[in-house]
Amino acid sequence: xxxxxxxxxxxxxxxxxxxxxxxxxxxxxxxxxxxxxxxxxxxxxxxxxxxxxxxxxxxxxxxxxxxxxxxxxxxxxxxxxxxxxxxxxxxxxxxxxxxxxxxxxxxxxxxxxx
Amino acid sequence: xxxxxxxxxxxxxxxxxxxxxxxxxxxxxxxxxxxxxxxxxxxxxxxxxxxxxxxxxxxxxxxxxxxxxxxxxxxxxxxxxxxxxxxxxxxxxxxxxxxxxxxxxxxxxxxxxx
Numbered sequence: 540x541x542x543x544x545x546x547x548x549x550x551x552x553x554x555x556x557x558x559x560x561x562x563x564x565x566x567x568x569x570x571x572x573x574x575x576x577x578x579x580x581x582x583x584x585x586x587x588x589x590x591x592x593x594x595x596x597x598x599x600x601x602x603x604x605x606x607x608x609x610x611x612x613x614x615x616x617x618x619x620x621x622x623x624x625x626x627x628x629x630x631x632x633x634x635x636x637x638x639x640x641x642x643x644x645x646x647x648x649x650x651x652x653x
Numbered sequence: 654x655x656x657x658x659x660x661x662x663x664x665x666x667x668x669x670x671x672x673x674x675x676x677x678x679x680x681x682x683x684x685x686x687x688x689x690x691x692x693x694x695x696x697x698x699x700x701x702x703x704x705x706x707x708x709x710x711x712x713x714x715x716x717x718x719x720x721x722x723x724x725x726x727x728x729x730x731x732x733x734x735x736x737x738x739x740x741x742x743x744x745x746x747x748x749x750x751x752x753x754x755x756x757x758x759x760x761x762x763x764x765x766x767x
Contacts, residue, residue: 543696570752570753572754579762580759580760581742581757581758581759581760582697582742582757584754587752587754589752589753595752597754629696629697631696631697633753635753637685637704639685639702639704639746640746640753641687641689641699641702641746642697642699642753642755643699644689644696644697644698645696646694646695646696647695647696
């Protein structure tokens, strides 16, 4: 199993540009999440999904959109990039079941908006 | 709501020193508790976990005990190595009706010097 994969690893955007961060998991997990991690800070939840076709906002959804057309894929869309969106973005997934189940993280996408 | 408070860092230790990173939590019910580790340039990965009071999670020489009476889950290691240098996150996961979402602490950066 590859686990959770994310592309690209790095990206530099100009203000106002748009892009999609890709996330795929091959563990058949129903739950998926997008986080951002600012330097020296913890994780903030952007959006999450409990299954294909179902998404919901987390703590910091403004400026982002998501979709979940399949169990495997959970792309994150930035429509009008702003310097405040400079961050490292992590995708994670988790299986349904006990709260004992941990989240599995991708390697992250480091985004800089100039 | 749920919250996790971690000992502030950064923490710098010499090789073979004893490590404690404090973590306390606020949650309703009986959450599961986790420690994740993030090595430089990588995503988070599970280090250890515990699901009920007095459970001890352990892995790679690290240990943490679920203390319900003090709402704590402190991470310990008897003798740290340079390779343990990383950021450590304490987290909790509540009931499954919360879409499996986890609450993370802000992370504690550990640097181990030879």
